[in-house]
Amino acid sequence: MSLALERVTLSLASRRLLGPLDLSVAAGEVVTVMGSSGSGKSTLLAFVSGALDPAFRAGGRVRLDGRDLTGVPAERRRLGLLFQDPLLFPHLSVGENLAFGIPRGVPRRQRRARVAAALAEADMAGFETRDPATLSGGQAARAALMRVLLAEPRALLLDEPFARLDVALRARVRAFVFDHIAARGLPTLLVTHDPEDAQGTVVRLA
Numbered sequence: 001m002s003l004a005l006e007r008v009t010l011s012l013a014s015r016r017l018l019g020p021l022d023l024s025v026a027a028g029e030v031v032t033v034m035g036s037s038g039s040g041k042s043t044l045l046a047f048v049s050g051a052l053d054p055a056f057r058a059g060g061r062v063r064l065d066g067r068d069l070t071g072v073p074a075e076r077r078r079l080g081l082l083f084q085d086p087l088l089f090p091h092l093s094v095g096e097n098l099a100f101g102i103p104r105g106v107p108r109r110q111r112r113a114r115v116a117a118a119l120a121e122a123d124m125a126g127f128e129t130r131d132p133a134t135l136s137g138g139q140a141a142r143a144a145l146m147r148v149l150l151a152e153p154r155a156l157l158l159d160e161p162f163a164r165l166d167v168a169l170r171a172r173v174r175a176f177v178f179d180h181i182a183a184r185g186l187p188t189l190l191v192t193h194d195p196e197d198a199q200g201t202v203v204r205l206a
């Protein structure tokens with residue numbers, strides 16, 4: 001698995017926001033994007049994910065496993081997104097949240113088994129029927145990662161995924177997330193303000 005950006009530029013009205021930017025992320029590798037507030041970090045992830053606000057103009061290409069994603073709708077890009085907010089659906093149980101992304105066609109018994117295994121991996125065995133509102137910050141963050149992984153993404157885009165967590169929890173969730181990225185060989189783009197989060201190559205936007 002690999003993710004590559006080729007000559008990516010982003011402009012707002014006639015102002016160049018960033019680029020041209022080239023970078024490649026190999027399987028299991030993290031590339032960290034840092035830069036001041038407003039430098040275009042979240043916009044870059046939105047472009048890669050296929051959800052760029054039409055206010056922006058973009059140039060260049062994104063390739064996932066060599067395949068050009070231009071014109072591929074966001075929902076077919078096979079990218080896993082994680083944000084500062086775990087964004088668990090409040091009207092679904094924890095188990096239903098995790099099952100949400102499992103590809104269609106997987107039989108019910110197998111879906112249940114995958115959810116149970118993911119919860120066990122997240123140290124949340126038996127949490128299927130819990131209301132997401134009752135989870136701690138660390139549990140919610142781990143559940144959010146598991147929901148993303150169950151959708152079988154080919155790469156991850158992480159936008160400040162640890163920013164809401166207090167210092168002690170942050171180190172633990174960070175290790176949890178980075179371990180899974182390495183174990184599953186997922187190329188990952190990580191946006192953060194915190195130098196402690198930085199992993200691998202660091203790209204700085206102006």
Ligand SMILES: Nc1ncnc2c1ncn2[C@@H]1O[C@H](COP(=O)(O)OP(=O)(O)OP(=O)(O)O)[C@@H](O)[C@H]1O
Nearest residue numbers: 012017035036037038039040041042043044053055
């Ligand atoms: N939908 C939009 N329409 C117009 N301008 C926008 C829109 N979204 C963001 N912007 C502007 O684009 C620029 C880049 O925003 P972006 O959110 O990518 O920055 P960022 O580097 O992620 O910032 P932060 O670190 O504060 O999250 C900013 O100047 C912002 O005001």
